[in-house]
Amino acid sequence: MVSALIVIVHAVLVVSAPVMAVIEVEGDAYIDYYDKYLWRGFDLSGGTPVVQGGVDLSAKGFTLSYWTNIQTKDDVVLGNDVNSGDATETDITFDYTFSPTDKLSVSVGTIWYALDGAEDTKEAYLGLALDTILEPSLTLYYDYDQVDENALFYSVSIGQSIEMNDALILSVGSLVSFNDESDYAVGNYSDWHNYELSVGAD
Structure with a gap:
């Protein structure tokens, strides 16, 4: 009787056990060398070279990213002494990207900025x-941590x-930004902020 009951309970558990979904996680790591660190038009490395690297983990449209900027020379950056090898900024980003149509993609997320020599802060974004x-x-x-105003940065x-040939892809781009009273990093004003042109090869 006990054996029969065990068999029945085992059968019920097998039938009712949820099917565990396998979530495929993709990841990549990278490291780059730049002649300086520019962020929203600001030189955040004192005009000296930097090494930047990070790790991304993605699954089901969600991405968790770690990124850091490392100074390669001793210098004074934004009034602060920095040494070669210092990590002057580390960012943690959590992003969710989806495509409501074939041509449109939407990204929402938050960025935590850990800064050396300045107050850490956090931003939410919509792309x-x-x-x-x-x-x-x-x-x-939208900086929801340090900004005093209900302000945005666009x-x-x-x-x-x-595609130039089978081995070379040329990328060109331009960017313009507008500051709307987002005073933490760029100043308390409403106006065009910076313009950028970029050219790259892969």
Whole structure:
């Protein structure tokens, strides 16, 4: 009787056990060398070279990213002494990206900025990107930690990748930003903030 009961209970558990879904996680790591660190038009490395690297983990549209900026020379940056090898900034980003249509992708997320020589802060963002000619995108940032005003920072960009040959892809792009009273990093004003042009090869 006991054996029969055990068999029945085992059968019920097997039938009712939930099917465990396997979540595929993709990841990548990278490291780059730049002649300086520019962020929203500001030189955050004192004009000296930096090493930047990070790790991304993605699954089901969610991405967790770790990124850091490392100084390569002793210098004074924004009034603070920094030494070669110092990690002057580390960012943790949590992002969710989805595509409501074939041509439109939407990204929402938050960024935690851990800064050396300045107050740490956090931003939430919303990004829209079109998969069409020039690949236009619009991103809105809101600092919900250090900013005193209910302010936003806007960034609009376009870009295009051109396949020169089987071994070379040329990427060109431009960006313009607008500051709307987001006073923590860029100042308490409402006006166009910075313009950027970029060219890259892969």
